[in-house]
Amino acid sequence: xxxxxxxxGGGQGGLAMSRCLSDRSIDHVVLERGExxxxxxxERWDSLRLLTPNWQCRLPGRPYAxxxxxxxxxxxxxVDVIAAYAKEIAAPVHTSTTVTAVRRTDDGYRVVTDQxxxxxxxxVLASGAFNVPRVPDFAAAxxxxxxxxxxxxxxxxxxxxxxxxxxxxxxxxxxQIAHEIQSSGRPVTLAVGxxxxxxxxxxxxxxxxxxxxxxxxxxxxxxxDDIVRARRVPSMQLTGxxxxxxxxxxxxxxxxxxxxxxxxxxxxxxAQFSGxxxxxxxxxxxxxxxxxxxxxxxxxxxxxxxxxxxxxxxAPTAVxxxxxLDLDLGxxxxxxxxxxxxxxxxxxxxxxxxxxAKAMVRHDGGVVVDAPGMYVIGLPFLxxxxxxxxxxxxxxxxxxxxxLATFLDVRAARHG
Amino acid sequence: xxxxxxxxxxxxxxDALLGARTALTDAPEAAQFQWRATCEWRSGTxxxxxxxxxxxxxxxxxHRTTYSFDVDHPExxxxxxxxxxPVEYILVGLAGCLTAGVAAVAQMRExxxxxxxxxxxxxxxVRGILGMDTDVRNGFSxxxxxYKIDADAxxxxxxxxxxxSQKRSAVYDIITNPTDVRVEVI
Numbered sequence: 001x002x003x004x005x006x007x008x009g010g011g012q013g014g015l016a017m018s019r020c021l022s023d024r025s026i027d028h029v030v031l032e033r034g035e036x037x038x039x040x041x042x043e044r045w046d047s048l049r050l051l052t053p054n055w056q057c058r059l060p061g062r063p064y065a066x067x068x069x070x071x072x073x074x075x076x077x078x079v080d081v082i083a084a085y086a087k088e089i090a091a092p093v094h095t096s097t098t099v100t101a102v103r104r105t106d107d108g109y110r111v112v113t114d115q116x117x118x119x120x121x122x123x124v125l126a127s128g129a130f131n132v133p134r135v136p137d138f139a140a141a142x143x144x145x146x147x148x149x150x151x152x153x154x155x156x157x158x159x160x161x162x163x164x165x166x167x168x169x170x171x172x173x174x175x176q177i178a179h180e181i182q183s184s185g186r187p188v189t190l191a192v193g194x195x196x197x198x199x200x201x202x203x204x205x206x207x208x209x210x211x212x213x214x215x216x217x218x219x220x221x222x223x224x225d226d227i228v229r230a231r232r233v234p235s236m237q238l239t240g241x242x243x244x245x246x247x248x249x250x251x252x253x254x255x256x257x258x259x260x261x262x263x264x265x266x267x268x269x270x271a272q273f274s275g276x277x278x279x280x281x282x283x284x285x286x287x288x289x290x291x292x293x294x295x296x297x298x299x300x301x302x303x304x305x306x307x308x309x310x311x312x313x314x315a316p317t318a319v320x321x322x323x324x325l326d327l328d329l330g331x332x333x334x335x336x337x338x339x340x341x342x343x344x345x346x347x348x349x350x351x352x353x354x355x356x357a358k359a360m361v362r363h364d365g366g367v368v369v370d371a372p373g374m375y376v377i378g379l380p381f382l383x384x385x386x387x388x389x390x391x392x393x394x395x396x397x398x399x400x401x402x403x404l405a406t407f408l409d410v411r412a413a414r415h416g
Numbered sequence: 417x418x419x420x421x422x423x424x425x426x427x428x429x430x431d432a433l434l435g436a437r438t439a440l441t442d443a444p445e446a447a448q449f450q451w452r453a454t455c456e457w458r459s460g461t462x463x464x465x466x467x468x469x470x471x472x473x474x475x476x477x478x479h480r481t482t483y484s485f486d487v488d489h490p491e492x493x494x495x496x497x498x499x500x501x502p503v504e505y506i507l508v509g510l511a512g513c514l515t516a517g518v519a520a521v522a523q524m525r526e527x528x529x530x531x532x533x534x535x536x537x538x539x540x541x542v543r544g545i546l547g548m549d550t551d552v553r554n555g556f557s558x559x560x561x562x563y564k565i566d567a568d569a570x571x572x573x574x575x576x577x578x579x580x581s582q583k584r585s586a587v588y589d590i591i592t593n594p595t596d597v598r599v600e601v602i
Contacts, residue, residue: 232550264594275596325594358551 003029004408005122006111008102010036010093012059012082013378014126016393018091019060020401026408030091030126031113033098037082039128044075046156047180049240051172053206056391059085060398070206072240078390099127103351108373121411122373122404125350125361129379129388130343141266142337143330151177151340157184163335164188166271166327168263170195171234174340175247179239181338182257189327189334190252192277193262197284197317198236200246202292203299203308207238214298216291217386221365224381231381234342235388249281249317260324269330273323281317289313345379366400373407375400428523446474461489462498503556507536509587514561517581527573530566537561559591 005021007014010032021028032038050057055069057078062085073081086093094115101112108121133150142148147161151173157180167178170192182188198207211217224230239247249259261274296311327334347355354371356362361376365383368374377396379387386392440447449472455465468482486499500508511534522529537560544552565574582588 226547229547229550261594267593272594275594278596278598322596325596 001116002119003027004120005029005124005404006031006109006118006120007124007126008099008111009126009128009378010086010091010095011039011126011128011378012037012085012390012393013128013397014124015082015086015089015091015093016060016397017124017126017375017377017401018093019085019089020397021404022089022091023060024401024405026401026405028092029118030093031097031099031111031118032093032095035083035095036086036091036093037079039130040075040078040082043130043152045151045154045177048075048176049073050078050390051235051238051240052208052389052391053240056208056212056389057081058391058394060394062088070244071242099349101349101351104371109352121408122375124400124404125347125368125374125376126378127345127347129345131346132344133339134342134344135339136263136341138266139339143269145332146329146334146337148337148339151338152343154338157181157186160186161335162186164333166191166263166334166337167340168337169193169340169342170237170249170259171340171342172236172238174338175237175249175252176239177338177340178252178257179247179255182252182255186336188252188257189260189324190249190257191260191263191273192249192280193274194234194280195249195284196234196236197248197288197314198238198291199248199288199314200238200244202295203311205308206244207236210295210298211291212386213302214295216294217384217389217391219385221381221383221387227381230385231379233380248314250315253318253320258324259320260327266329267326269328271327271329271334273325273327275323275325277323278319281319285314285316366396367403373404373411375404424523424526424528426519426523426527426529428520430520430523433520443474446472448472455487458498461487461493461495463487503538503540506556506587506591507538507559510559510561510585510591511536513585513587514563514578514581517585518563518565518577521577521580521584522567522569525573525577527577528568530568531564532566533564535562 004026005028007017007028007030010030014030015036018028018030035041049072053069054066054071054073055064057064057073097113097115099111099113102123103110103112105119108119109123111118111120111123133152135150139148154177160181164187165181166189167174167181168191170178170190174190178188178190200207202210221227237248239245253259259277261277262280263271264274265272292311292313299305299308345360347359347361352371352374354361354368354374362369363376366376368376376382377400378393381387382392383396383399384392387396449470451470453465453467455463457463465485465487466482467479467485469476469478471477485505487502487505488498489495489501490497515532515534518532519529538556539558540556541552543549544554563578565577567574
């Protein structure tokens with residue numbers, strides 16, 4: 001089978017790209033291993049809601065049209081939105097089609113699937129950034145008496161044994177999971193490394209409203225000081241809830257969660273936590289202060305100071321004195337460990353030499369550097385700070401589709 | 417080895433150490449020590465750190481004299497190399513601590529030391545401190561200490577000295593286990 005462009009992945013990124021290619025009458029297919037929005041259907045815990053408000057869940061040609069712009073969608077609601085979008089744009093999606101290999105050919109690419117092969121001139125990798133849990137090497141040394149899970153297979157607290165839970169990682173995922181497990185009556189110890197603190201609301205508006213308005217989310221990949229670092233910044237500690245609550249470490253401490261430093265190693269059966277907890281919390285408090293400064297400056301410049309409540313600052317993060325540095329995993333205090341230590345993409349099927357030493361695609365704003373006609377979408381800070389959000393797919397897909405169209409034109413002129 | 421005719425003398429006053437243990441059992445608060453250093457920036461990466469007083473045995477104490485340490489980076493880092501690097505001082509501390517321990521343990525076990533020499537090597541990928549790769553840690557990826565010991569003892573007794581020294585070493589513990597570190601601006 002032949003098509004001009006194969007899009008691998010039927011999530012928000014792949015479908016946004018499909019819509020933008022259709023706008024340019026570029027022939028394409030979308031290959032999806034399950035159903036559209038597969039990972040939203042199968043790899044999310046029960047209580048998850050988006051971190052971004054509903055008004056920000058825009059896709060190309062489709063602004064938010066519901067009646068709760070300031071609410072936060074559940075995972076099933078996200079599935080509904082993405083599935084409806086696929087229908088609305090009549091995306092040429094081939095579901096239950098798993099890509100097993102992508103190879104370079106003399107005149108483009110060959111995409112091998114369990115449902116046959118496609119030849120094409122261009123390929124868009126839209127399989128996402130969160131395919132495989134990223135777990136430290138020493139995870140293998142956890143005593144067998146402790147059950148381990150990743151945030152990808154965790155569903156709800158009631159699936160867990162009674163008894164203590166060590167949640168590793170305090171970004172949005174770890175903080176949310178720690179909160180609901182502690183609330184279920186299981187005492188939680190939360191290992192905290194580098195994290196980004198953020199209030200749900202500031203001066204009467206959602207933090208994402210401010211970040212959008214002040215231009216923070218639109219900062220471009222070629223404008224920031226250190227894009228490699230920016231792409232690795234963890235997700236802000238936020239939660240989407242009907243109560244619009246702020247979920248920070250002080251809140252977790254307040255309900256009884258015990259904070260410890262970064263999970264550094266296992267020695268025998270003892271978990272060792274870094275002594276850097278205070279530093280990590282200070283860094284996050286200072287970074288939050290800088291973000292609020294940026295917002296306040298923008299609000300003044302935009303003449304908003306009389307329209308919203310005055311600036312204020314949040315209490316510094318309280319760190320236990322002294323923080324606990326080790327914990328014997330063999331003693332029964334901890335029954336479950338949940339790794340909320342992030343994810344990595346899975347490119348095991350990609351047989352084109354475009355990966356760096358860390359198995360990440362080498363790309364320039366989504367344009368794959370070493371493979372003309374290959375693109376990637378849906379990675380953190382791909383082209384803008386908002387690239388990892390659903391809302392980020394809009395601008396990224398428009399610009400990458402334009403680049404892809406130019407590539408096809410140049411190629412046609414050369415071959416013509 | 418207790419077969420030597422002359423009494424073992426490694427220059428360690430075992431009686432004093434054992435006496436201190438007895439005294440501190442009766443007065444554990446006297447065991448609370450605080451070690452101190454004061455640092456003054458010179459220029460660039462050059463600073464001078466002095467070690468003078470410390471607290472212990474329930475009172476302020478003083479070294480016989482003030483010890484001064486210049487810290488800098490080498491010329492290949494575009495610095496002036498006015499002293500050892502901070503990480504080399506860590507190696508100094510580890511070597512000094514383990515070696516003191518070897519001597520003390522040998523004395524306790526009545527093993528005569530003839531010579532003790534150690535080489536300490538710390539391996540480091542400097543992409544960590546240069547902020548080039550967050551997967552690379554800032555500190556040593558590993559530390560290797562190699563002891564060459566001539567003593568009136570069997571090879572296994574010598575190995576046991578070195579093992580016991582690590583077990584009782586403050587610096588070994590500081591390096592191998594996490595420590596709560598507070599850095600303030602006052």
